[in-house]
Amino acid sequence: MMHDHSAKVAIITGSGAGIGKACALRFANAGINVAVADLSEPAIKSTCKIIEDNGGKAIGCRTDVSAEKDCQKVAETALRTWGRIDILVANAGVQIGGSLLETTEADWEKILGVNLKGVAYSCKAVLPTMIEKQSGSIVINSSINALFGTAGMAIYDMSKAGTLGLMRSLAVEHGKHGIRVNAVCPGNTITDFHINKMAGKGNTVEQLREMTKGYGLLGRAAEPEEIANVMYFLASDESSFITGQAIIADGGFSVT
Ligand SMILES: NC(=O)c1ccc[n+]([C@@H]2O[C@H](COP(=O)([O-])OP(=O)(O)OC[C@H]3O[C@@H](n4cnc5c(N)ncnc54)[C@H](O)[C@@H]3O)[C@@H](O)[C@H]2O)c1
Numbered sequence: 096m097m098h099d100h101s102a103k104v105a106i107i108t109g110s111g112a113g114i115g116k117a118c119a120l121r122f123a124n125a126g127i128n129v130a131v132a133d134l135s136e137p138a139i140k141s142t143c144k145i146i147e148d149n150g151g152k153a154i155g156c157r158t159d160v161s162a163e164k165d166c167q168k169v170a171e172t173a174l175r176t177w178g179r180i181d182i183l184v185a186n187a188g189v190q191i192g193g194s195l196l197e198t199t200e201a202d203w204e205k206i207l208g209v210n211l212k213g214v215a216y217s218c219k220a221v222l223p224t225m226i227e228k229q230s231g232s233i234v235i236n237s238s239i240n241a242l243f244g245t246a247g248m249a250i251y252d253m254s255k256a257g258t259l260g261l262m263r264s265l266a267v268e269h270g271k272h273g274i275r276v277n278a279v280c281p282g283n284t285i286t287d288f289h290i291n292k293m294a295g296k297g298n299t300v301e302q303l304r305e306m307t308k309g310y311g312l313l314g315r316a317a318e319p320e321e322i323a324n325v326m327y328f329l330a331s332d333e334s335s336f337i338t339g340q341a342i343i344a345d346g347g348f349s350v351t
Contacts, residue, residue, distance in 0.1 A: 106173055108133070111142055121326070134159055140155060160214070170224070184326055232276075242343070242349065276338060279342050280341050280345065283311075284318070284322055315346065
């Protein structure tokens with residue numbers, strides 16, 4: 096296999112849909128080769144096709160981030176294909192609602208497995224090559240819920256706050272290796288997750304947009320591309336002196 100060492104390489108988890116997909120397309124548009132890591136094969140194919148149809152380079156990796164061996168395999172595949180990993184966007188996450196009293200053991204396992212271990216395993220898989228190269232940028236998709244409590248979101252909020260702890264620890268540990276680690280805390284964003292949930296209740300995307308009117312200071316929810324732009328900024332050299340930070344992108348929701 097020929098290695099293309101000239102282009103940067105990003106692994107983006109959960110890039111079959113929503114914010115992760117928007118990141119994959121944004122990064123590919125900037126000339127970055129993207130490893131599309133997701134649980135869903137059809138979703139992976141869809142993202143890869145859009146990237147390739149637009150002249151970019153992508154490899155699809157069927158991945159369950161809650162399995163460490165899957166995360167290791169994505170890193171191995173990216174290195175085998177392109178010879179380098181410059182960026183990780185640890186985006187894959189699940190949302191499980193309910194108060195703590197309603198939470199089941201299965202809910203705990205899912206949230207801890209995907210939102211916490213999955214992020215940690217994804218970081219662990221790329222760190223050795225980044226340390227060797229003495230450079231790299233990791234961006235974790237946390238949530239505004241990491242910083243502000245929401246009723247009925249106990250274990251989700253807990254998991255997202257946990258990712259900020261990991262982000263800061265890794266930033267402290269690996270700054271000396273030239274590796275930057277940051278997080279984005281998005282507010283309400285109209286992604287496939289919300290669209291599918293609403294479709295299940297018989298609502299259209301337009302109705303969903305209508306329902307989110309009035310959110311934050313801008314009076315609306317975000318589009319996935321708006322969050323992808325923040326992820327791209329943090330992943331790129333444009334933010335070369337930023338590390339250990341959680342950047343809020345919530346349309347001013349948390350100011351009120
Ligand atoms: N949508 C929002 O309002 C919002 C706000 C703040 C933070 N977030 C965070 O953004 C991230 C993406 O959310 P989204 O709304 O785009 O979700 P989404 O459901 O639209 O897309 C998530 C993608 O992740 C994949 N995925 C799920 N579990 C996985 C696993 N175990 N391994 C690999 N891939 C997996 C899914 O197949 C899907 O393609 C999540 O971490 C979420 O917590 C979302």
